Structure formats: C-alpha cells, structure tokens
Amino acid sequence: MSEANPKTPAADQKIDLEAELKASNIQDVLDKLDRDLIGLKPVKTRIREIAALLLVDRLRRQFELTSETPTLHMCFTGNPGTGKTTVAMRMGEILKRLGYVREGHLVTVTRDDLVGQYIGHTAPKTKEVIKKAMGGVLFIDEAYYLYKPENERDYGAESIEILLQVMENNRDDLVVILAGYKDKMDKFFMSNPGMRSRIAHHIDFPDYRPEELLAIAKLMLAQQNYRFSAEAEKAFAQYIPLRQKLAHFANARSIRNALDRARLRQANRLFARRGHELKRDDLITLEAEDFLASRVFREGKLDMDGDEGANPPSQR
Numbered sequence: 001m002s003e004a005n006p007k008t009p010a011a012d013q014k015i016d017l018e019a020e021l022k023a024s025n026i027q028d029v030l031d032k033l034d035r036d037l038i039g040l041k042p043v044k045t046r047i048r049e050i051a052a053l054l055l056v057d058r059l060r061r062q063f064e065l066t067s068e069t070p071t072l073h074m075c076f077t078g079n080p081g082t083g084k085t086t087v088a089m090r091m092g093e094i095l096k097r098l099g100y101v102r103e104g105h106l107v108t109v110t111r112d113d114l115v116g117q118y119i120g121h122t123a124p125k126t127k128e129v130i131k132k133a134m135g136g137v138l139f140i141d142e143a144y145y146l147y148k149p150e151n152e153r154d155y156g157a158e159s160i161e162i163l164l165q166v167m168e169n170n171r172d173d174l175v176v177i178l179a180g181y182k183d184k185m186d187k188f189f190m191s192n193p194g195m196r197s198r199i200a201h202h203i204d205f206p207d208y209r210p211e212e213l214l215a216i217a218k219l220m221l222a223q224q225n226y227r228f229s230a231e232a233e234k235a236f237a238q239y240i241p242l243r244q245k246l247a248h249f250a251n252a253r254s255i256r257n258a259l260d261r262a263r264l265r266q267a268n269r270l271f272a273r274r275g276h277e278l279k280r281d282d283l284i285t286l287e288a289e290d291f292l293a294s295r296v297f298r299e300g301k302l303d304m305d306g307d308e309g310a311n312p313p314s315q316r
Contacts, residue, residue, distance in 0.1 A: 015059055024058075026051055029093045036090075037083045038219065039212040046203050047087065047094075054098045071200035072100065072175045073167055075189075077182035078205030081251030084179050085139065087205075091175070092137040101173055102135035109138070111145040114159045122155040126162045134174050143178035144188035160192060167198045208251050210240045217255050221286070226263065231288040236262075242296045262290040 021027055030051065033044060050072075057070055072095070076084040089106045096104025109129055116122040130138065140146070146156040167176050178185065178195075182204060189196040208216065214237055221227055228236065236258075243249060243258065266286055270278060291297075 015062075017055075017059075020059060021055060024055060025097050026055070026094050029090055029097065033087065033090045036086055038215045039208055040083055040087075040205065043083070043087060043203055043205055046201070047091065050091075050201060051094050051098075054094070054100060058098055069100075069172050071171060071198070073171065073199050074175070074177045074201040074203060075185060075199045076177055076179040076203050076205060077185050079181065079207055079249075079251060081253035081255075082205035082207065083252065084205055087203075088137055088139045088177050088179075091177070095137070095175060101137070101175065105133075105136035107133040107136065107138050108141060110141050111156065114140070114163075115146065115154075115156050117155075119155075122158045123162060126159045130162070130166050130174070134170070137175045137177060139177045139179060142180045142184075144180050144184040147188055147191055149191065160195065164194050164198065210237070210244070213240050213252070213255050216252050217259060220256055220259055226259075226284050226286060229285050229287050232262075232286045232291060235288040235291040239291050239294065239296055246296065258291075258294070259286075261294065262286050265290040265293055 030044075030048060033047065037044070053070060054072075074091075076087065078084060085106075085108060088108075092101070092104040092106050095101045107129065113129055114122070114126045116125050146160055148154040148156055163176065166174060176198075178188075178199065180188075189199075214233075217236060218228065218233075239258065240255075243254060248254075263286070269287070269290065270282060
C-alpha cells in the first residue's frame, strides 16, 4: 500500500475558510467589482457564488477529493453598456488567483476577428485568437453573428466547431464568455446545441435604473476631476429618462457620451469668457446649461453631432 501524501491534510483536520479566502486574494477583486459597477446586484451575487464554488473546489483538492474541473464557460446577456466586459475582466482575475487559468487576461473579439472571408482563412484566424486567449478569458461579443445559416458560403460554422473543441479539451486553461442580446443568444443556442451544452453559467445583465445611471455619472465625473453643480445634477436627472426613451440607448456608455458632450459645451462656454479670470471651480464644474443645450431637451430627438449619434453602439 502506498503511503499517503504528507502534504494532504488529515481527514479530521479543520480548515479556516475565512483564512483561505484571505489567502486567495479574491476578496479585493470582489470589492473592486462593487466599486467599479453601480447596481447589478444579481450579477454580483452570481459572480460571488462562482467564486465560492471555485474556492471550495480548491479546498477539496487539498484533501484529494477528486472531481472534474468545474465547467466555467459563460454567457452574458443584456443590453449595451451594462458592464459585461468589466465583469469578464474581473472574472479573469478571480480565475487566475484561484489557479484555474495561468494568466487571467481578457481577450475581446467579434465575428470579424474569428471568421475569414474565403476558404482556408477561418481556421487560422480562429486558432490565432485562441492562442492569444489561452491561459485567460476569451470574450466573444455579439456571438450570435458567428452563425449565419441563411448564407451557404458563410464560414462561421467552421469557427464554432473549432471553439467547441477547445472549450471541451482546454477548459482547464481557457474560459470562453459569449455575450449579446438575450433574445438573439437564445436563438443562437437553439441552433447550436453543442455550444449550449458547454455553457455552465448564464448571467443576465439588467438595464440600469435612472437613479443608478445618475450615480454612475457622478462616479465617472469624479474619476476625471469634474463635478455637477446642484442645478446641473437636477438637469441631468431630467435628461436621463428622456434619453432612455430614444433609440440606441446604451446604458452607462450613453451616459459617458452625454458627459463628454457636456464637457465640450463647458469648454466652449468658458472659452467664450476669455478675458475673464477663471477659478479652479470653473474648470471642474459642469453647469445646468451644459446639459440643457442638448436636443434631448429641446426636441426629444437625437443630437446628431454628439452622444446621441445615428450609429447604434456595438454590444459590450
């Protein structure tokens, strides 16, 4: 009979889970997720649950309680600007700190990065992307565009087949996250049952509420050394629900673009006062007029030269 591994804890040895959590350094990643993203409570809860699963699995290994490596491929669904890329990035950090991937880096791609335009082009493109992502997380944005059954000359199916093989055979060193609108992802999975069977975690990202978007705006401004005046905050609180009703609204992304437009208006307002001395407060404070000038207020139409542009944002 072979001797027991001297590093293996005795069967009756107790483990301090709090100490193991601290040693893993994943708590600061979870805290960072809370700081980086306003709201999204269901998403954050699910990420914490996955982190707990992985931590317990690591403890089981210490006792040589063998089991298959948990399937960690995921699907993130929701509208643009709801934090999917940020959560994917933090997920990579968690996986690295718990030893499930080597690097924990995030590689973000779309169909154009994976699918070629002629015979023999798709396989090398897809394999090159996988090579870059190996040891980390591969985030495939608008993944449903990989599958175009109406086009007989489309090569997306070839890319899907390669991905399926890698997701099955290399799941101990690569996590694939598919992202996109929920209804389109549902149709994609119906047409690709092999892909559905490899996705263990489906996480839906809800749209932000107006008060959450206002909090996001304050956070964005603070990070860039700007702030609202009291009246500007009231004006922006009125702006948000109006903008949400317009086409191509992209949650936090549209908020960021609106703030960029306001900063442009502020700069022009200050420039018009040249000849007058400016104080620090003038440089950091956005006023109500910087927002009320938007056509969202004047006409309820898109501001064609700025944030509320004509082109729909790509999903992230």
